[in-house]
Amino acid sequence: MERPSHPPGFPETGNPGSIAPPQNLPNANMVLILGILSVCCSWWHFVSLAGIILGICALVLAIKVTRSYRRNPAVYNLNSLNNVKTGRLCAMLGLAISTIVFVSVVLSATGVLSKLPFL
Numbered sequence: 001m002e003r004p005s006h007p008p009g010f011p012e013t014g015n016p017g018s019i020a021p022p023q024n025l026p027n028a029n030m031v032l033i034l035g036i037l038s039v040c041c042s043w044w045h046f047v048s049l050a051g052i053i054l055g056i057c058a059l060v061l062a063i064k065v066t067r068s069y070r071r072n073p074a075v076y077n078l079n080s081l082n083n084v085k086t087g088r089l090c091a092m093l094g095l096a097i098s099t100i101v102f103v104s105v106v107l108s109a110t111g112v113l114s115k116l117p118f119l
Helices: 028-040 048-071 078-110
Strands: none
Touching: 028 048, 028 078, 048 078
């Protein structure tokens, strides 16, 4: 008896009507990486500008990837969608922290922050 060349649980790809295994979303890992880098760059003074840029890039890319998933969800793997969701969350967090840090550094550098009455 000859062993099949395909993994168990998946039909042969040569048959018409066979179902291909789900594939990863394109750029799902890139969204996750950019989101994590956005959080990492958000804590340093002027480097927080890079956190803002990386966060915006990750959010734009996450929107595009989520649209492609919603068009045809049966083709894509659910784990890669979870990577996109996690990357989007990290990007939003990194964008918020980076914006707060960058604005406070700019206000502090220009001397505006020292002239406010509540400080």
